[in-house]
Amino acid sequence: MELAAAGVSKAFVTKGGGHLVALAGIDLEVRSGTFVSLLGPSGCGKSTLLRILGGLEQASTGTVAGTGATGATGGRRAFVFQDYSLFPWLNVLDNVAFGLRMDGVGRQERTDRARAWLARVGLAGFESAYPEQLSGGMRQRLSLARAFVTEPDVLFMDEPMGAVDPQTRLLLQEDLIRIWEETRKTVLLVTHSIEEAILLGDRVVVMTARPGRVKLDLPVELDRPRTLATSATPAFSELRSLLWDALRDEVERSMDLS
């Protein structure tokens, strides 16, 4: 088992002295080499769960197994953050190479590897630009490259394609499918796109409105290798409507909450 959460809850103390329960008793197991997609209404605690599983945040109660060191390649984990979290003082190349540098990879090697990934996400030619000079979609692709270049065993991705334009998104999804099918990393992907969740995932987990619990844990038994054509099959449509039914109630509830 690569990752396991048992009875994980998370409460935050809010500014006014009150509190907010983000997660309430999450049980989730992720086997090595599987791709798990996480769906849920906005604010239900997906990012929080991801951070807890990744060892960046402590659970309030419950146990988390498999989150040890968080070194990029030492602990073999990498993150794609929802708001990119790129380092504004580093140029594009140095941002991508950051994890490798922290792991003591030599300059020549990390430059080569970073360049290769920049080319793959369509950012070749922007090596010396700073993140602030990039568009939102470009920043997101940069943050994908920063994660992939470390060749992690476990990859945590928080809406990694939310700000990418639809065309690039399709290309990146295909890329992601191909890379994953070649390498079989353990991946936890938070997304708001049901299609993306199905297309990429071995399982799709749907969370409830806040406080987040696991509402549905659906295996995706579609043949691999998958392509965009997979999304035109009847089996795909069936999964999509199942997931939408589960999600719709929660989205409505979360709208009522706020």
Added chain:
Amino acid sequence: MSGPAGTLAAGAAGTGEAGVAGVAGGELGAALGRLRRRQRRRRRTDLALSIATPVALVGLWQLAADQHWVDPRIFTPPSQIAVAAGQLISAGTLPSDLGYTLARLLVGYAIGAAAGVVVGLLLGLVRPLRAALSPLFTALYAVPQIALLPLLLVIFGIGETPKVLTVVAVTFFVLEINALAAVRNFDPRLLEAGRAYGANGRKLFRHVLLPGALPQIFTGLRVSIALGLVVITATEFVASNNGLGFLVWNSWQLFQPDQMYVGLVTIAVVGVLLTAVITLVERLALPWLHHRHR
């Protein structure tokens, strides 16, 4: 927590955009050329205005003194100030006063800045230390540093030490406050990203916290050089028999306004030049701050 919404995204492939500026020909090239020319023209206009205004004022001053619209014994005409400056330079007093003031200022500034940055960062990182010292330092900063001078004179006598220490004090507090604020207001998401990619302890400090704090540290450096100049000038008014402050004060007492103006102008020029040097160093050290396009 959420990133920019919607699609700010560029075209599907990133490669095209970088190329545009280089290979643009025809209409696009012409448009870019126009844009560049307009920017250059604007910069030239700005520069011309920034020089023309003081020159015009000096001209007006000269005219007003010549025509006795103002009392030339108090408002010494610029031509006479220039003559006085020439005399002070050839007599060697202006260079020597300038040297004294610069030495006191720069030594005090270097010590105060180094100590202020180190202490500010430490207070930012170590909570008990911050709780113990930060309110005290803030209170001390509120005391005008020049008010410490009599005390310093009592303790250290009339040497160089108390003069330099007034500059040390003001520089220290400004940098301590700025470095502390830089750490306290640091974007927690960047710290998280640093940790997630293997930067812990020393590495996190060196590769994330420090580079992220530098802009505000530079703000402190820029502010405190000007304050330091104010403080050393005031100190030399009352507790020195050399330096630019002494030149101004002594000229006033001997009623030599032309020499007083030479001192004032020199102080102003020193202030402008030192601030410009720091701005230049900042531009070189933090190229990323000046590459923003919005």
